[in-house]
Amino acid sequence: MLGGFRRQRGQSLIETMVACLVLIPVFALVPLLGKFIDVKLASIAASRKLAFECTVRPEVCRQFNSHPELVDQLRSRFFRGNGNEVLAGDVPADKVDDDARRNPLWVDRKGKSLLEKYSDVGARVAEVGFSPFGSAGGAFVKAGPGQFGLTPASGLMEARVEVALSPSQTKSFDTQLDSLALRMQHRTTILTDAWAATNPSMVKQRVKQANHTLDELTDVAYGLAQPILATADATTLETRGSQFRLNEFDPDIVPADRLRNR
Numbered sequence: 001m002l003g004g005f006r007r008q009r010g011q012s013l014i015e016t017m018v019a020c021l022v023l024i025p026v027f028a029l030v031p032l033l034g035k036f037i038d039v040k041l042a043s044i045a046a047s048r049k050l051a052f053e054c055t056v057r058p059e060v061c062r063q064f065n066s067h068p069e070l071v072d073q074l075r076s077r078f079f080r081g082n083g084n085e086v087l088a089g090d091v092p093a094d095k096v097d098d099d100a101r102r103n104p105l106w107v108d109r110k111g112k113s114l115l116e117k118y119s120d121v122g123a124r125v126a127e128v129g130f131s132p133f134g135s136a137g138g139a140f141v142k143a144g145p146g147q148f149g150l151t152p153a154s155g156l157m158e159a160r161v162e163v164a165l166s167p168s169q170t171k172s173f174d175t176q177l178d179s180l181a182l183r184m185q186h187r188t189t190i191l192t193d194a195w196a197a198t199n200p201s202m203v204k205q206r207v208k209q210a211n212h213t214l215d216e217l218t219d220v221a222y223g224l225a226q227p228i229l230a231t232a233d234a235t236t237l238e239t240r241g242s243q244f245r246l247n248e249f250d251p252d253i254v255p256a257d258r259l260r261n262r
Helices: 002-006 011-056 058-062 069-078 200-208 213-234
Strands: 123-126 156-165 182-191
Touching: 002 182, 011 058, 011 069, 011 123, 011 156, 011 182, 069 123
Parallel strands: none
Antiparallel strands: 123 156, 156 182
C-alpha cells in the first residue's frame, strides 16, 4: 500500500496542469467570442437596413455602385459606438483607431480594434430571380406573376453585408489568442416590387396589363352577363347582382361581416 501511494504522488498536480492547458484557452476565448457575436449581430442589422432601404428606393439599389453613401451610412450607423447619434453626412475616418467614436467593445486583449478600417465593411445589392413553379417550364410561369405585370426574373433584392475582422492579424503562437482573422457576412432578401394598390383603378389597370386572349374572352362574357345580372336583380333572385364589377376592388371598403356591432 505504501509503495502504491508513493507512485500516485503528484498525480493531482499533473491532472490540474492538463486541465489548465485545456480550460485556460477556453476562458481566454469566451470574451473574444462574445465580441465576434456582437459584430455578427451588427452585420445582420445592417443587412436588414439595406434591404428595407431598397423597398423605399428600389431605383437607387438598382444603381448601387453609383451610391457609395449607402455603405457609408451603414458603417456609421452600425459599426461605430452604439451610443452615438446618427447624423446625415457623418462619415468616419477610414482607420478605426483614429475615430474617437469607435465601438469600445470591439477590441482584442491588447486594445487593438478588431475592425481595423471602416473600409473593411463592404456591402452590395443584387436582384434575385425567382420562379413560383421552379423548373416546371415557361407555360406554367405564364400563369403566375406575369399575368399581373410582375416579372419572375426580378422583384427580389438581396442585400449582403460583409465584415473583415483583424485582416492583418499574424498567426504567431503568442498572439493567436488576441484575435482571429475572420470574415463575417449576412444577407437579407426582400420583395421590393410588392405592388400595393391604393385604389380600384390601379387594380383594374394592373390586371389589364396582361392583355391576353383569356382577358378578352372574360370581358366578352362579362358584357353578356350584365343583362342577366340586371334581370336577376329585378326579379329578386339575386338582389346584388347588378353591383358586381369585374376586376374592381376597393381596399378602403371593409366587409360587413368584419365589422363589430358597437
